[in-house]
Amino acid sequence: MKKVSVVVLAAVVAALSLATGAATAPSQSTSLTIYSGREERLVKPIMDRFTRDTGIELKVRYASSTTLATALVEEGRNSPADIYWSQEPGTLGLVGARGLLARLSQATIGKVPARFSTRSRRWVGTSGRSRVLVYNTNELQQGELPASVWGLTSPRWKGKIGIAPTNASFQAFLGATIHLYGEARVRAWLRGLEENDVRLYPNNTTVVQAVGRGDVEVGLVNHYYLYNLLAETPDLPVRNHWFRDGDPGNLVLAAGVGIVSSTQKATAAQRFVDFLLSKWAQRFIARGPGAAEYPLIDGVPRRPGLRPLSTIKGPKYILGRLSADLTPAVRMLLEEGYLK
Amino acid sequence: MTAAGAATAVSSHGRRAPRLLVTLAGLVALGAILPVAYLALRALSADAAARALAPASTTVELALDTAVLAFGVVVATLVVGVPLAWLVVRTDLPGRRLWGIAASLPLVIPSFVAALALLGAFAPRGLVQEALEPLGVERLPEVTGYWGALVALTLSTYPYVYLLAAAGLRSADASAEEAARSLGAGRFRVLTRVTLPAIRPSLAAASLLVALYVLSDFGVVSLMGYSTLTTGIYVRYESLLALESAALLALALLALALAIVLVASRFRLRGPVYRSTPGAGRAGKVTNLGWWRWPALVFCATLIGLFLVLPVGVLAWWSFSADPITGRAGVDWSAAVGSASMATATALVAAIVVLPAAVLAWRYPSALSRWLERLTLLPSALPGIAVALALVFVGARIGAPVYQSLGLLLVAYVIRFMPYGLASTRASLDAVSPRLEEAARSLGRRPVGAMTAVVLPLARSGVLAGAALVFLSTIKELPATLLLKPIGFETLATEIWKGTSIGAYSEVAPSALLLIVIAAPLVYLLSWRNAWELGATE
Numbered sequence: 044m045k046k047v048s049v050v051v052l053a054a055v056v057a058a059l060s061l062a063t064g065a066a067t068a069p070s071q072s073t074s075l076t077i078y079s080g081r082e083e084r085l086v087k088p089i090m091d092r093f094t095r096d097t098g099i100e101l102k103v104r105y106a107s108s109t110t111l112a113t114a115l116v117e118e119g120r121n122s123p124a125d126i127y128w129s130q131e132p133g134t135l136g137l138v139g140a141r142g143l144l145a146r147l148s149q150a151t152i153g154k155v156p157a158r159f160s161t162r163s164r165r166w167v168g169t170s171g172r173s174r175v176l177v178y179n180t181n182e183l184q185q186g187e188l189p190a191s192v193w194g195l196t197s198p199r200w201k202g203k204i205g206i207a208p209t210n211a212s213f214q215a216f217l218g219a220t221i222h223l224y225g226e227a228r229v230r231a232w233l234r235g236l237e238e239n240d241v242r243l244y245p246n247n248t249t250v251v252q253a254v255g256r257g258d259v260e261v262g263l264v265n266h267y268y269l270y271n272l273l274a275e276t277p278d279l280p281v282r283n284h285w286f287r288d289g290d291p292g293n294l295v296l297a298a299g300v301g302i303v304s305s306t307q308k309a310t311a312a313q314r315f316v317d318f319l320l321s322k323w324a325q326r327f328i329a330r331g332p333g334a335a336e337y338p339l340i341d342g343v344p345r346r347p348g349l350r351p352l353s354t355i356k357g358p359k360y361i362l363g364r365l366s367a368d369l370t371p372a373v374r375m376l377l378e379e380g381y382l383k
Numbered sequence: 384m385t386a387a388g389a390a391t392a393v394s395s396h397g398r399r400a401p402r403l404l405v406t407l408a409g410l411v412a413l414g415a416i417l418p419v420a421y422l423a424l425r426a427l428s429a430d431a432a433a434r435a436l437a438p439a440s441t442t443v444e445l446a447l448d449t450a451v452l453a454f455g456v457v458v459a460t461l462v463v464g465v466p467l468a469w470l471v472v473r474t475d476l477p478g479r480r481l482w483g484i485a486a487s488l489p490l491v492i493p494s495f496v497a498a499l500a501l502l503g504a505f506a507p508r509g510l511v512q513e514a515l516e517p518l519g520v521e522r523l524p525e526v527t528g529y530w531g532a533l534v535a536l537t538l539s540t541y542p543y544v545y546l547l548a549a550a551g552l553r554s555a556d557a558s559a560e561e562a563a564r565s566l567g568a569g570r571f572r573v574l575t576r577v578t579l580p581a582i583r584p585s586l587a588a589a590s591l592l593v594a595l596y597v598l599s600d601f602g603v604v605s606l607m608g609y610s611t612l613t614t615g616i617y618v619r620y621e622s623l624l625a626l627e628s629a630a631l632l633a634l635a636l637l638a639l640a641l642a643i644v645l646v647a648s649r650f651r652l653r654g655p656v657y658r659s660t661p662g663a664g665r666a667g668k669v670t671n672l673g674w675w676r677w678p679a680l681v682f683c684a685t686l687i688g689l690f691l692v693l694p695v696g697v698l699a700w701w702s703f704s705a706d707p708i709t710g711r712a713g714v715d716w717s718a719a720v721g722s723a724s725m726a727t728a729t730a731l732v733a734a735i736v737v738l739p740a741a742v743l744a745w746r747y748p749s750a751l752s753r754w755l756e757r758l759t760l761l762p763s764a765l766p767g768i769a770v771a772l773a774l775v776f777v778g779a780r781i782g783a784p785v786y787q788s789l790g791l792l793l794v795a796y797v798i799r800f801m802p803y804g805l806a807s808t809r810a811s812l813d814a815v816s817p818r819l820e821e822a823a824r825s826l827g828r829r830p831v832g833a834m835t836a837v838v839l840p841l842a843r844s845g846v847l848a849g850a851a852l853v854f855l856s857t858i859k860e861l862p863a864t865l866l867l868k869p870i871g872f873e874t875l876a877t878e879i880w881k882g883t884s885i886g887a888y889s890e891v892a893p894s895a896l897l898l899i900v901i902a903a904p905l906v907y908l909l910s911w912r913n914a915w916e917l918g919a920t921e
Contacts, residue, residue: 118779383610
């Protein structure tokens with residue numbers, strides 16, 4: 044048994060030294076901890092550039108926006124995070140509504156159009172994304188597509204629609220639509236989709252893939268998933284379609300950032316937020332490898348081939364309302380059996 | 384009854400459980416209870432709005448759907464795993480050592496990767512349909528929902544049954560079979576009346592692990608579009624940060640898990656199954672398959688083809704293309720080192736910390752020892768995010784340098800996966816007669832000496848199998864890793880996640896393949912060493 048005890052002892056020592064090694068890592072005099080719901084592959088160059096420009100070290104924890112939000116809630120005032128960068132305005136709103144995000148300065152908020160921030164100044168948008176209908180170009184011509192998202196309940200689309208009800212952007216779209224048109228109309232629409240044998244998918248990527256394979260002909264997603272998949276499969280027979288001006292199906296959403304209210308490093312955190320709204324960072328967000336979102340400050344060009352943001356006319360809706368409007372949306376999805 | 388009171392309680396063998404053993408087992412159970420206590424705390428603060436998001440009708444419906452899936456997967460894994468173990472351990476199947484290794488490997492394929500691969504292969508117009516296109520196959524039926532989840536989960540979990548059944552068959556007593564044969568029982572009768580009952584503890588333990596795994600799984604069921612309590616928990620966390628509503632569903636999940644644990648212990652406790660011979664035991668007789676080797680080979684080839692070759696093939700197919708975004712192909716070697724070292728540390732720590740509870744339950748059975756064991760099993764039924772948030776809740780309050788250190792991550796891993804070590808160790812202890820320990824004691828061995836010199840060597844195959852299961856589970860863990868790892872520390876699972884989160888499967892494949900490569904030597908060592916030590920090779 045001697046051999047075994049030696050092995051065990053060595054392992055315990057190794058484990059302890061691993062643990063203490065991490066604990067005693069030298070702490071930077073100026074460093075920020077970022078909780079990033081934005082993928083490392085898409086934003087790491089921005090992080091590196093910030094450190095190079097400012098000398099402020101960044102410690103970035105990457106996970107999904109919602110997972111990080113639940114962690115922020117459980118950490119409360121003990122959070123090690125200084126910055127929360129999220130894909131979802133709804134999640135930002137929910138975290139902000141719990142008092143976990145500090146107020147941003149008016150100057151910061153003023154850098155982006157008013158519809159991409161909130162009046163409470165808890166977060167500010169870092170990029171724009173639009174809800175769209177993706178369609179299979181082998182099966183459909185542009186002219187056959189519905190003019191409004193309401194039109195998807197027509198028998199014409201029976202068995203041909205894909206949605207992702209667990210997706211936060213879909214829920215945001217539904218919440219905004221409930222706010223604008225009332226519960227009854229949206230519930231009727233959901234029931235109409237159900238009668239049309241709408242197919243449910245786990246996320247936006249799988250919806251676009253299903254449209255590409257022809258499992259369904261159209262799907263409700265955000266505009267940039269198409270470009271992620273086109274990078275991998277250039278001949279994917281899928282394109283984006285926008286509904287008529289003002290249609291709720293064209294809702295424009297934002298990814299955004301906020302400063303965690305328990306931070307001791309408010310000045311450095313403010314610098315990071317301002318950096319994300321700088322020309323260089325906005326250009327990278329809009330045109331970096333794999334990127335296809337809309338920049339939010341003036342004078343930064345969007346990705347070539349993308350429809351101009353100013354020509355996308357969504358419904359008149361204030362994204363700051365989402366923290367309140369998501370609950371009725373999710374409850375309706377539960378009641379109608381789209382979620383369980 | 385308090386712990387101190389129980390320590391002086393007299394066991395059914397007429398001996399008091401040593402106070403130290405009870406204390407140690409109690410401490411470990413306390414760690415296991417942490418997530419349960421956290422969830423109870425959250426559920427208690429649920430107001431009417433939180434309860435409205437988790438109504439009883441939905442909870443019951445989800446619990447039933449979860450139970451039906453768990454039952455289906457348990458049956459499927461037994462149907463697949465037991466014959467496979469018997470063929471590999473007890474017959475002259477050609478190439479059985481290789482089959483044995485191949486049979487264990489799917490355990491390291493993260494279940495959501497398995498689901499992605501199955502979906503990629505069997506989608507109506509996926510890779511398999513493409514391959515069959517020349518034969519005029521234009522569309523395949525879809526593999527989603529219940530049956531899709533069943534296949535993908537069977538793929539990920541049947542190695543539990545295979546490994547524990549094989550360990551049980553190796554350490555099972557040959558003399559009982561020989562006695563049965565000499566009394567005129569036919570081969571089939573020996574198999575069903577002697578051999579299988581002898582490994583019943585192993586099968587009960589493995590089925591329990593499979594069921595708890597199904598309860599905790601999110602990756603497969605979400606991709607296959609099948610709703611369970613775990614997807615319900617995720618919906619509530621992710622859509623509304625409704626921590627209290629999620630906790631209510633999580634408590635329902637724990638209740639279901641407890642019911643399954645109780646059912647499993649009934650199966651295990653039906654009479655003693657000790658080996659009659661002391662010492663290292665002889666291997667069971669190797670059955671000459673004769674003509675039957677051909678159907679047996681087809682059986683093995685079909686299973687390995689579906690559960691290993693197919694997913695690995697899809698991964699290899701994906702890995703052909705370089706990542707279009709970063710333009711790089713290949714793997715992060717530091718992530719591989721991170722995965723392997725943390726999984727090794729977790730396996731060793733888990734193997735050690737479950738010993739008090741296992742020995743207590745085996746040697747001094749009492750209500751207390753049974754409940755300590757059951758409590759220690761429960762966290763493995765919880766989705767990883769719930770365990771992770773429990774440690775976020777506690778860890779953030781302790782703060783640096785504990786929070787988000789490798790030490791805390793190790794604790795999270797041990798809490799999540801020690802049930803695999805416990806169940807496996809218990810199953811092999813069940814086959815050791817307590818009389819052997821009594822004999823060692825009466826010959827002057829001290830309690831610890833009797834355990835280490837006599838009992839544990841006999842339970843070795845189960846302890847090793849348990850450590851391997853913990854290793855193979857830890858190496859693919861994701862939710863706790865993302866929230867609790869030190870920043871900058873990467874594992875292969877986090878690398879895989881980075882790719883799948885934006886649908887870049889070409890980035891996923893190399894890391895997933897590397898997971899399998901890392902695990903292969905361990906699996907080989909495990910099956911080979913066991914076989915060699917018990918003299919079960921050629």
